[in-house]
Amino acid sequence: MIRPEKRVCMSVKKWLQCFIGGIFYLYCSSCSAPKNITYFQDMPDTARYRMVAMAAFNTPVIQPDDILQVSIQTLDPNATALLNQQNTANWPVSATSPSSSTGAGVIAGYLVDKEGYVILPLIGKVMVKNKTTDQVRDTVRTKAAEFYKDPVVNVRFANFKITVLGEVTRPASYVMPNEKITLLDAIGAAGDLTIYGRRENILLIRDNNGNKEFIRFNLNDSKIFSSPYFYLRQGDVVYVEPNKSKVVSTDVAQVRRISIMATVLTLLIVVASRVKF
Template sequence: MMRYVSRFFMLCAIFLIVGCRSNKTIPYFKNIPKSEYNKIEQAAYTELKIKEDDILDITIQTADLNASSAVNEGATNNSVVAGSGQTRVSGFVVDKNGEVELPVLGRIEVRGLTSYEARSAIRKKADEFFVDPTVQVRFVNFKVTVIGEVQRPSSYTMPSERVTILDAIGLAGDLTIYGKRENVLLIRETDTGKELVQFNLNDAQIFKSPYYYLKQNDIIYVEPSKGKIASAESSRFSVIAIVASLLSTAALIITRL
């Protein structure tokens, strides 16, 4: 009897923990007064820099479409895998020297440039071969991974360079009821190692953070709350209790045979 009473109180405690979170910590940006809705400051956007192993979609067009077809067909034929388990994509890979090798144009250094700056550098080279070339450059492998207490943890390839941490969380289906809004961790790979940044989604200061805009290969981790841990423990204890009960029943039947 005491065992069932203990389990009852444990379940009550779990419901109280979850209930408290839903009332106190689930709403985002709670500290923004309504009078300040039109005055929220936001961090300045910094354009992405091209790095080694990035995959770029590079397109060159001229008045003579046949003249630039060799370059564009080269991108189509240059199929690579943009991450583990992902589908193949077409593009030019930035090698260890920070260069891309384009048909006809040859090798061009793009490391450390923005997509706009790379476009200018490639156009300058293309002017040597084509008449009034138009160049487009965009990232193919702008990938962000969202894991932890979200609805759809996965790696997402972004269609645009201007992506915020809220965009990534939205793609992952938002946090679950067990996700800790006050402890969302951003993991970023830099030239000197990994950089860890903590976000509090309950605080409007997130909009001012220099990490508000994401970079390629960023990882976002949402920590589970105590309620999720308690729920998991309760489920484990329930399984153990059921197994123990079945064993006790089996032992009782055997002793009566």
């Protein structure tokens, strides 16, 4: 017959073992890797070719406070240097190029004023608001042709900035090299998602005539290529949410407490197993 003291000891040991097992399970589950880490999971592994309809690309238009790089080339080197001297003006920004790992820099170009004009040397004021860079290029070329023969004009955005935040390798604001930028380009510039990023719930935040638009993307689904928001605009913000594993793993104090409790309870089990009542 088992003595009451022995029965109590066995109950305590069994309870401690169950408690340790529960803590160990919780610890392991909190550190488990997310399952949905593969992009475009609806694409079959055996498919060698599949066509997906692409979203239409709308050329971005210039707005006040944009910065433009305008270069005018002529047959006269002195005139060319004079026409392009303001392109060396630096406007401070908190953005990086896609190849840079720093968080601040400068942008050279012409600032669009609140009324939508830029002022070019010799050319004067040019209205650029709500125009594409191609339209501004044609306008500047026409004005420059009044003074110079066969001028060559190039116009591009100098501050086509996209901000990528959240669970990416390098969250920052990035000045992109051209106007045709996709969601995947922005994520790639930021070094891709970390293992803790939610691929199925990417958030795009966009200014639209003074209002904020919020759009969700699922990188596990190839339908994103058909989304009208697949091509980004200057000023867009991309946010990658952390998954549950990240939320749990960042609670360092909780993990530390669990580890200490597990160690103490293990010692108690060892001690209890050696005690004779």
